[in-house]
Every structure is written in C-alpha cells, then in structure tokens.
Amino acid sequence: MKRFVVLALVLLSVVGAALTATASTEGKLLIWADELRTTVVTDLAKEFTAKYKVPVEVQELGFGDIRDQLAVAAPAGKGPDIIVGAHDWLGQLVTNGLIAPIDFAKQKDFSPVALNAFTWGKNLYGVPYAIESIGLFYNKNLVPNPPKTWDELLTIGRKISDKANKKYGFVIPQPDPYHTFPMMSAAGGYVFGTNPDGTLNPLDVGLNNQGAVRGLELLVQLIKEGIMPTGIDYPTMMSLFKEGRMGMIVTGPWAIAEIREAKVNYGFTKIPMIDGKAPRPFVGVQGFMISSFSKNKMLAKAFLNDYIATEATMNALFNKDPRPTAHLALAAKITDPDIVGTFESANAGIPMPAIPEMASVWTAWSNALELIFNGKMTPQKALDEAVVQIIATIKGQ
Secondary structure, three states: HHHHHHHOOOOOOOHHHHOOOOOEEEEEEEEEEOOHHHHHHHHHHHHHHHHHHOOOOEOOHHOOOOOOHHHHHHHHHHOOOOEEHHHHHHHHHHHHHEEEEOOOOOHHHHOOOHHHOOOOOEEEEOEEEEEOOOOEEEEOOOOOOOOEEEEHHHHHHHOEHHHOEEEEEEOOOOOHHHHHHHHHHOOOOEEEEOOOOOOEEEEEEEEHHHHHHHHHHHHHHHHHHOOOOOOHHHHHHHHHHOOOOOOOOOOEEHHHHHHHHHOOOOOOOOOOEEOOOOOOOOOOOOOEEEEOOOOOOOHHHHHHHHHHOHHHHHHHHHHHHOOOOOHHHHHHHHHHHHHHHHHHHHHHHHEEEOOHHHOOOOHHHHHHHHHHHHHOOOHHHHHHHHHHHHHHHHHOO
C-alpha cells in the first residue's frame, strides 16, 4: 500500500510538472487535443470566446497521453473540461468515472454507428467526428469490377490465382482476428452479447456460434482451392498487392497512401455479401468527451453542441485529418471514392467493443485462427476451445 501511495504521488508530480495551468477552473474551458486537432479546435475556441465571453485554452498532448494523463490528473483536480479521443477508451473512462454523459441535441445529424460507438448502456458519452473501418481493396488490372457476393469473389479468385507463380485472388493478414471478423460477423458471429441495459456482457462470447464458424469455413475453402495463401502477415500482403500478385485484399484506409505511392490501379469498396448478408467489420470512431471532474459541464456541452457539432467544424476537422466524417450531411458531399468506400463500410460495421475484457479475447482468438488456417483443427473445434479460454481468462481477472 505504501508503495502504491508513493507511486501515485510521483505520477501526480510528473503530471503537474508536465501540464502547467491545466486544471479545470470555473468560467474557463480547458480542452486537451492532439496535434491534428489542436489548430482547428483553437480556432473554434476563439469564436466561442467572442460569442460567450468565456476564455478557452487548448492544450496539445500526444493522442495516447490524453487518456492516460486524464486518469491521473482529473481526480487530482488538474484535468481538462473536454478531451478528444477514441471510442474504445470508454471502457476505462466510464468504469473509472472519468467522463460524463452528454445531452446531445444533434444526434440525427450523425452516423448511428458512430453514436452507438460512444454509447455506454443508455447514455451517450461523446460527440463523434470521424469513423473508419476495413474494406476490400482490389487491383483493377486483375479485378475490373469488384465482387458484390462471395460467390462472385470465388469466381474471380479462381481466374486470377496461380499458385506456381505466387498469384492469388484474395488475401487477409493471418492470423489476424481484426481482419477476419467481417467474415465471421456476416452470418451472426459476435464478440460479446448485450445485457438488458444495453451494456456488453463479457461472459456471452459469440465467436464460436454458427455464423462465426460459417465465415471461417468459407476462408478455409479459399485456402483449399489455392485462392488464398496461408501464413501471410500484413507486410507481406501489402508487398504482394503492390507487386500486382494479389487481386483483392482486406485492410483499412491507413493503407491508401502506401498503395497510391506504389501506383497500383486500385479501388476500395465493401467486402462482398455472404449468404445474402453484409459482413460487419469492426469500426473505430473518434470524438469529443467531457470530463466528470469538469467545473464547466454546461459550458462544455454548449461548446460541443454549438461549435463542434456543425458541418463547418466537421469539414475543418476533415480537411486537417482526412478520414471519413461521422457527420451525415458532410459525408454526402464528399466524392473521394476511398473516403466514400470507407464510410459505407464503416456504417455497415460494429463498433470495436470498448469494455476492458476485450483485451482477454485477442490471443485465444488469434491462436484459433492459426490452427484453422494451417489445417490442424476444424473451425468449430478451434473456436470452441478459444471461447472456453477467453471466458476463463475473463473470469480470472
């Protein structure tokens, strides 16, 4: 106990030294934002101050530092009123009482998936601004028209694939749960079920249900037919795609710059339908949240509703950091096919589970995929064992 107290005091002293004049004080808004958002938010702060005569300070922190320093600084009275961060921080922030629910008047203007990502139980905890997920990249020289169904993907893949010359129709990184999940979710696979109050139930794991097994059986079929190779990690997949040896790959918008630099004639779209149902990739959302320790909650809510949740602000944020916007009217005006494709894919997706128990899922899930893709276990058996391990790990926390 004594060591914990000493450690806490050290952390507080470090935070205090690094973040001077950062306490939420009545009548003045303090916002923590990262490098990409600071300029835009600072401009908005000036407008807000001019209208409401309320001073606003915007402090720049590293993106990951915002969450970690809030956990230490806010309870000690040194934290901000508003932070900019990711929706999957909610598990830590809400359960530790670090952020407050938001009365948001403009929900109809935003993507339902983005709002859902910032919802915990029945409460909304963030105003979203950006949304993204993975989808299907295809080489137009090999795949002039992308498949709309899994059967079409099989047909195209068979025509392209030439194992002797290391050419393949379709590839996902392996063993990678994140990139595999869309195929598992199409027929009903899920990570966590929900409780009656809308929160996630970490002991209801749906990674071995009929839909999840069906998705992996389809991927095993691709391997058996030589359409998809085994043991391909993300860097190898990207290298082969840039060399023109892959017809279709699954990844996200972070790969766009690399693919463009390689001058690949590519397109980006949603992963094709499986058995008449849409694959549902994990979705990541970023937005603005209010600290539970803020002394200016009403001012903070006014700032988010009147200045952040506008098309002009969302456009400014998009221009600074061009990832798909969560604002519906602005999204409808964007014509970049990559952004449009990512927005469509994300809005068919599922927010990445934000509860802390998600950390107990990845290893067992990844191990199961490796056994399946290497032909050492059937999808059902491997997933059954993985779910047993996941639940045991969660219960042991």
